[in-house]
Structure formats: C-alpha cells, structure tokens
Amino acid sequence: MLEIDPVFIGYFSLVGVLLLIMMRVPIAVSLLTVSGLGIAAIVGVESAISMVSTIPYGFASSWTLSSVPMFLFMGYLAFHTGMTKGLFAAARAWLGWLPSGLAISSIGGASGFAAVTGSSVACSAAIGRIAIPEMHAMKYDIRVATGSVAAGGTIGALIPPSILLIIYGIQAEESINDLFIGGLALGLISMFMYFIVVWLIYLRSPSRLPRGANTTTSEKWSASLQIWPVLVLVSAVFGGLFGGIFTATEAGAIGAFFTLIIAFFQGSLSKSVFRNSCLDTLLSSGSLFMIAIGASLFTRLIALTGVSFEIADWIDNHGFSTLIILMVIIVVYLALGMFLEPIGAMLLTLPLFLPIIAEHGIDTVWFGLFVAKLLEIGMITPPVGLNVFVIHSVAKDYASLEEIFSGVIPFIIADLILIMLMVGYQQLI
Amino acid sequence: MKFIEHAIERLTIIFGSAVLVMMVLQIVVDVSMRTFADKGLTATSELVSHYYMVMVSFLPVAYSELRRRHVEATIFTDYLNLKKRLVVELFGFVLSVLIYGILCWGTLQEALSNTAKGAYIESGVTVFYTWPSYWILPVSFGLMTFVLTFRVISTFSQFFNGRIDTQAASPNALNITVTEGEK
Amino acid sequence: KTIRAVSGFGPSHVLATTAYPIMAEKLKDFTDGRWKIRDTPSGLLSVSEMNQGLKRGVAEMGTIIMPYFAADFTNSALVAELSVVGTDNRAIASAVSEYISTCSECIAEFSTNGQVYTGSDATVTYELLTREPVRTSSDLAGMRIRTAGSVFTRFISEMGAEATQIPSTELFEMLSSGVLDGTYSSTPDLKNQRLYESVRYVTNIHQGVFNASAMPSLSNRIWSKMNEKDRHALMHAAQYAQAASIAGWRDILKEATAEGEKQGITFIEPDASLLAKAAEFRQKHIATVADTLEKRGVVNAQEKVDRYLALVEKWNHLVEGVDSIEELAELRYKEIWSHRKLMDYAN
Numbered sequence A: 001m002l003e004i005d006p007v008f009i010g011y012f013s014l015v016g017v018l019l020l021i022m023m024r025v026p027i028a029v030s031l032l033t034v035s036g037l038g039i040a041a042i043v044g045v046e047s048a049i050s051m052v053s054t055i056p057y058g059f060a061s062s063w064t065l066s067s068v069p070m071f072l073f074m075g076y077l078a079f080h081t082g083m084t085k086g087l088f089a090a091a092r093a094w095l096g097w098l099p100s101g102l103a104i105s106s107i108g109g110a111s112g113f114a115a116v117t118g119s120s121v122a123c124s125a126a127i128g129r130i131a132i133p134e135m136h137a138m139k140y141d142i143r144v145a146t147g148s149v150a151a152g153g154t155i156g157a158l159i160p161p162s163i164l165l166i167i168y169g170i171q172a173e174e175s176i177n178d179l180f181i182g183g184l185a186l187g188l189i190s191m192f193m194y195f196i197v198v199w200l201i202y203l204r205s206p207s208r209l210p211r212g213a214n215t216t217t218s219e220k221w222s223a224s225l226q227i228w229p230v231l232v233l234v235s236a237v238f239g240g241l242f243g244g245i246f247t248a249t250e251a252g253a254i255g256a257f258f259t260l261i262i263a264f265f266q267g268s269l270s271k272s273v274f275r276n277s278c279l280d281t282l283l284s285s286g287s288l289f290m291i292a293i294g295a296s297l298f299t300r301l302i303a304l305t306g307v308s309f310e311i312a313d314w315i316d317n318h319g320f321s322t323l324i325i326l327m328v329i330i331v332v333y334l335a336l337g338m339f340l341e342p343i344g345a346m347l348l349t350l351p352l353f354l355p356i357i358a359e360h361g362i363d364t365v366w367f368g369l370f371v372a373k374l375l376e377i378g379m380i381t382p383p384v385g386l387n388v389f390v391i392h393s394v395a396k397d398y399a400s401l402e403e404i405f406s407g408v409i410p411f412i413i414a415d416l417i418l419i420m421l422m423v424g425y426q427q428l429i
Numbered sequence B: 001m002k003f004i005e006h007a008i009e010r011l012t013i014i015f016g017s018a019v020l021v022m023m024v025l026q027i028v029v030d031v032s033m034r035t036f037a038d039k040g041l042t043a044t045s046e047l048v049s050h051y052y053m054v055m056v057s058f059l060p061v062a063y064s065e066l067r068r069r070h071v072e073a074t075i076f077t078d079y080l081n082l083k084k085r086l087v088v089e090l091f092g093f094v095l096s097v098l099i100y101g102i103l104c105w106g107t108l109q110e111a112l113s114n115t116a117k118g119a120y121i122e123s124g125v126t127v128f129y130t131w132p133s134y135w136i137l138p139v140s141f142g143l144m145t146f147v148l149t150f151r152v153i154s155t156f157s158q159f160f161n162g163r164i165d166t167q168a169a170s171p172n173a174l175n176i177t178v179t180e181g182e183k
Numbered sequence C: 001k002t003i004r005a006v007s008g009f010g011p012s013h014v015l016a017t018t019a020y021p022i023m024a025e026k027l028k029d030f031t032d033g034r035w036k037i038r039d040t041p042s043g044l045l046s047v048s049e050m051n052q053g054l055k056r057g058v059a060e061m062g063t064i065i066m067p068y069f070a071a072d073f074t075n076s077a078l079v080a081e082l083s084v085v086g087t088d089n090r091a092i093a094s095a096v097s098e099y100i101s102t103c104s105e106c107i108a109e110f111s112t113n114g115q116v117y118t119g120s121d122a123t124v125t126y127e128l129l130t131r132e133p134v135r136t137s138s139d140l141a142g143m144r145i146r147t148a149g150s151v152f153t154r155f156i157s158e159m160g161a162e163a164t165q166i167p168s169t170e171l172f173e174m175l176s177s178g179v180l181d182g183t184y185s186s187t188p189d190l191k192n193q194r195l196y197e198s199v200r201y202v203t204n205i206h207q208g209v210f211n212a213s214a215m216p217s218l219s220n221r222i223w224s225k226m227n228e229k230d231r232h233a234l235m236h237a238a239q240y241a242q243a244a245s246i247a248g249w250r251d252i253l254k255e256a257t258a259e260g261e262k263q264g265i266t267f268i269e270p271d272a273s274l275l276a277k278a279a280e281f282r283q284k285h286i287a288t289v290a291d292t293l294e295k296r297g298v299v300n301a302q303e304k305v306d307r308y309l310a311l312v313e314k315w316n317h318l319v320e321g322v323d324s325i326e327e328l329a330e331l332r333y334k335e336i337w338s339h340r341k342l343m344d345y346a347n
C-alpha cells in the first residue's frame, strides 16, 4: 500500500472538505466523502466502509440527542398553531418603541430557553422557528434576524444544563457545579455582548432594525392577554425541570406535549397544522443528523491522522509562554470548530491540552468555560456551522445559507472579543 | 416516477409522524408514571434511542432530498452560467449517489449480521432486541440512493438535451425532473 | 510496529493514565522496542463502537465492554451474571481471565469478532450511592436507582426499589435534580462521574463488581503477525495493564472515599437486615443463574458456573498478600499464560 504521512492526510482533508463544499456538494456528503477517503488511505478500504456504515447508527441512537427533534417539534407546533404570534404581539406592543426590540427579545428568549435545554442546536431550533418569521414581518434585516438567533442559540450550551460542560467536567475531573456557575455567568455575559452587537447595528443603520408602531396602553394589555398559552407552556417546562420531575433531555418531549394540548384546547390544532409540524420536524432532522454524522466521522478521521498529537507536540517543544499557548489553543479550536462537531472535537483535544494546561497552572474550570465558548463559536462559523444549518432549516423561506453566515459575523466578532477578555481575566488571576 | 415520489412522501409522513407522536407520548407517560405511580414505563430510553431516534434521523433523508433540503453552499457556484452550474450539480449528485450507495450497502451488511446474531441489549432484567432497528438505515439510504439516481439521470438528460431546467434547484420543487416527456 | 490502541474512556480515566501506558512500556521492553503501543484515549472510537472498530481494523487494540455487545459474547459474558460472587477485584479479575482464556466457546466468540482475548480487569465492589440514607432492608423501597446489568437490576427490584437504566452522561443531571434517587455503582464513580455534590450517602453493601470487560482486546490482524515470543510478550504486557487497572480502582476507592468525606458524604455501614437480604439474594441468584444462562444459549451452564466459582475460590487464595501491580501481573502471567503455547491460541 502507498504510504502517505497520516498528518499530511489530516491537513489535506481540511482543504478537501472546503473544496467540496465550495463546489456545491451537500455538506453532509462532503464530510462523508473526505472522511471515508481519508480513513481508507490510513487504515484501508474495509475499515473505512465499516466505519462509515456503523457510525450513523451509533450516533443517532442516542437518548441524549432525542431532545433535538423534540424541541424542533415543539418549535414547529408552536409556530404553525400561531401560539407564538401572541408572544411576539406582546413583545411588539411592549418593546416596539425600542429599536431592535424583537432581536433583543429573541436573544433574551434563547437565553431563557438555554435553561431548559442542554444543547445549542435544540435551543436554536426552538427559538429560530418562533422568532424569525416575526422579525421578518417587522421588516428586520433578515441577516440580523437570523444571525442573532443562530448566535443566541450558542448560549444554550453555556447556561446550565449543558452537555458540553458535563462531559468536560468528567474528562477534566472538575466540579460540574462550579462549571455550571461559570457557564451561567459566561452565558449571561454573552447575552449582553449580543445585545450590544444588535444596538451597534441599529446605531450604524437604523433602517435594518425598524421600530414598531406606537401602541396605546390598552393595546399593550390586550396583546399581553394573548400570551397565556406560552406562559402555561413555559411554566410547565421550567416547573417540571426545576422541580426534579423530568430532565433537560425529556424537556423537549414535555414541551411538545403541552404545546399539542394547549393548541387542542385553543382549537388551533388542525389536521394540516399537525401534518406540517411533523413534516417540518422530519425534514429538519433528516438533513441535520446527516451533517452531524458527517462531522462526527470527520472527527474520527482527524483523530486517526494524529494531527492533534502533532499540534500538542509542537506546543510542547516550543516552551511557549502561557499567553502564547492560549493563543495557539484559540487558533486550533477555531480551525477545528470550522469542521468538527463540538463534543467530538472536545474529546479529541482534551487529552492533549489538559496536561499542557496543568503544566502552566491554568485553572481547569476557567479552561472548561474557555473551551466551551470556543466550541460554541464553531457552531456558527462556516463551512460547517450546525446552529446556522438549524436556522437555515427552520427559516428556509426567509434567508439563504450565505445570508445567515454573513449575519452571524458581527456576533462572532463579539465572541472573539469576549474570548480575549477571558484571556485577559486569566492572565490577571 | 410521480408514483414513487408520492410513495416516499406518504411513507415519510405516516411513519415519521407516528414516530414523533409515539416519542412524545412515551416520554410523557414515562415521566407521569414515575411521578405518580413510582414506576416508569419499561424500556423508554431504549425504545427512544434505538428505534424512534434512528427512525427520525434517517427515514426523512430521501424526502429531504426530494424537497432539496440538504444543506449546500451555493455562493461559489452562483456566478457560473447555467451550463457550468449544471456540471457542478451533476458532480454533486454523482458523489452523493456513490456515498449513499455505499452507506446503503454497508448498513445492509450491518443489518444482516445483526439480524443473524439477533442483536440485543440488556434492559433491566429483560432482553431488548435491537436488530430490527438496524434495517431502518439500509431502507432509508436505499430510498435516498434511488432518488439521487434519478437526479443524476435527469441532470444528465438536461445536459445533453441542452434544455436546462432550474426547477430542480428550487427548494419547494416536489417533482423530480426526470425527462421532458414526463412533465 | 506501533499498535493503534483506543482505551476508550477519555484522558483522565485510569486506563489512559496508567494501564495502557504501563502496558506500552512493558511491551516495548519485552520485545526490545520492536512493538510499540500508541493510545488515542478518546475521539477515534467510543466504547460502544469498539467491537466493530476492532473487527474492521479501525483500532488494533481496545477496551471491550461485553454487555454492549451481548449477542456477540454470550459465553464470555457468563461472568457478568456471576459478578455478585467475591469482593476482591484482584481475585475476580484473575478468575475471569483464567475462565475466558480457557473456555473454547469464549475464545471462538472473540475470534468471530476479529479479536484475541488477553485478560480482564474488574472494578471494586458496588455500593449504593444515594441522595437519602439507606441503612435497612426497607429503606430502598420506592427509590429510583440506576443499575447497569441484569443482576444488579434484579437485586434492586427485589429490594422494592425501581431499577432504571440511563446513559452515564445523564447521571449527574438526574441525580442533582432528584429525578433519580441513587445509583448502584462503585464508590470511584463519585470521582469518575463527578458525583461528589449530588450524592449524599454511600451504603457499603460490597455486593457485585463490573467484571465483563476484555481489556485490552487485541485485533487478530496484529496477533497473526506475531511469533511465539511476541505473543508471550504481548500477553505478559497485557497482564500489567489489567493489574494496573485493578490497582487503579483500589486507589481511586481510597481517594474518592477521602474526598467524599471531605465534601460531606456520609458512608453508611448497612444493618443486619440489609446484609441478610443481600446474602439471600446472592444465594438465590447463584442457584438459578444456570437457567438464565441456558435461555441465552449457553450450553452446560451449570458446569461452567461451577468452574467459574471454583476459579474465584482459587484466586482468592492466590492473591492473598499480593501487593504491587508488578506482583499481580507476574502472578497472572505465570498462572494463566506462561506455560501455554501461544501459537496455538486464538488463531
């Protein structure tokens, strides 16, 4: 067999995925093709085919991931039954005077939603389907509308519960409660950073985020009356979660169930509403899971190539200062985050970075939050940005993929500033 | 072709919706039973993960393709003229056929071997059979390969007819554009 | 040649920190550097993908958790049904290793899956890790306890509690929120699953271990490239991985107990009623286990059960006074492997 340096295959694969995606090959197929070829080049064709055909089942047959289709279902049901119209009518009545009020509400809503779900994909799915049509109706610039929700969704994995932080806690042997407290703070800071982004966009070009019409006090109260279904839904989900009745994984199904019940009693659950909600949920999961599987398979390829070993060795051999090491780690995570799925990327890199971190006396809780934030940035960076794909999937009628990716740019800049602030904070303590 | 399209659509809607509703109900009943009756529903997490999730993840793949819902980046190909765009598209379709064909074949082998040994996992004290769930994948990927094959054929024929149809690229096109005759 | 290994439980697990590294070092020594091992602790294959991964050559060495592949390891996983026998993980693990490596159906199961069995480790004993105190046989009634494995599920159900199976990633959340009242697991899980803050009580019932692993399981693609000397070197080195893991569990038990006490966890000695109930369960279980196994397709189950029970007895004596990883590894190699002609093993 032709011997090619696996590390070279690793770097080449990154370029390969990029090229295929640019050639309009579906993202899932691009990732599967390159992963398959790469694995075949390193360990042989038989192994590659076996991996390509066993990982999809293993990936999808996950109890923890079941919250994703369930939250999608809840979001679509709430949208198709018009339940969320009331919520946004109220938001419009009360916050209409505030420029960018709906974008702020969406980011705030995503942060609230973050408290009932452990994954940022689920968070984006639920809020996206609800908020984007409303912002579109208000004539918001669609890039800001979709970008704010895609970025807002990343808060879902920072504010507890968080699958990422639990896995980090177990791998790094850190207190999960400490990570959760830090995650809450980091999530809230991210939320305020995103608020600032929205306001800055407004200040630069007010026409992108128009104000609503002024409403009278009585209009405000009558709009508020329409939000009772959503309040029932939210209190059922929050109450059950914090009352120890069900878990964050189960919250999606519970939410979907209550949405169905409320819609039934409101009389808004028609056959076509139900059918469309199911169909939309199926279409979204059909495309999203294949991409996530492709990204997961690509993570295995990167593991197999030893690229990450090489990077860790390179860092080790250079005797860098803590600051430089953190900068290198930022670059590595941003680069990997472009392609990989976050849990896989974390499992792949922690074995290499944790010893380096310990050697430099960097606080492991801080590092966990730092990694979580970096990986969440990866959820919105091209070419493989899972949150962006979710938003694309729930708002396909309103925005193209490229518009959403360009819409998240200001939020990524805010995230990078936050990362730098985190590094500054680390250097101080 | 129309017939098969409708068959795929109906299959996805009927089975997919049933699975979504069953997933919701199963979890709700499980949560209620363990809250009010101190005893959850047997094998909920096994059923959800090994059957419902596998179904929800793979069954709609072919239908998503019919609706052109698989995510792709068009920004770099948008500046190409129609003919060049068609070549690029054809390349994507051919690659997709290959990949999903391999997936179909590979998962079929998995399904066969898991069926042969009667794959199961332990759920509490009982045996929970997982082997039937492995069949969801070759069926789903088979449908997908089939749909993609027709895409390749239709794109090819457009290419050689010189009659370029952009309908395939429109997101709400339910029709597979096969031959001019069928339209 | 470098063997591509996947220890599978992540970078901070004892397999990645101690067991695989010590095996790598020994193998290198024993073969004068001709064979090396490189571990990718996570990211390449998860433990639930390991069987296929080894069969198809994605990894060449890895940790097999047999209950994940129940249908593939019917005979080998017999030991799991008997995991309530014994309390010393050095003896149990060694008995399992001797049992499987001398059971032709078991070796065939590994061969069918493209693997070579090299031995097993075992955890320390399982206890009740709970939010509310459990002292007597009636305290468990109405509690919701996570269990892994049918023996433990039977016991918990017998005690009037509800046994439930959930993935380990959900454990922290479920225990913290009170959806779950406890987990039937070893004390080291306080550390391994970060449960110091969510578990308040540990009831030391010392019943059961996890003993159904093959660690490391070797791809037969590697095995077939090895001569008699290499094969002995590999088995010899593998005993170090197993001994290191066994010792690791004992060390973490001490560490987790100390840290647990510091974090306010109360360690409870069960009262006579609870111990009696547990003993009664064990006896009844052992008396009926052959039936269960026959139903799963194990032939002559009673004979096999008796052979395993005798091996546990034997090893209980053998490991007395064994202290270090080195001693245990050498003892295991001498008793189980050294006299064998390995060119005839698992071909």
Ligand code: NA
Pocket: A113, A114, A115, A116, A117, A118, A119, A155, A156, A157, A158, A159, A160, A161, A162
């Ligand atoms: Na969250």
Ligand code: NA
Pocket: A337, A338, A339, A340, A377, A378, A379, A380, A381, A382, A383, A384, A385, A386
């Ligand atoms: Na990305």
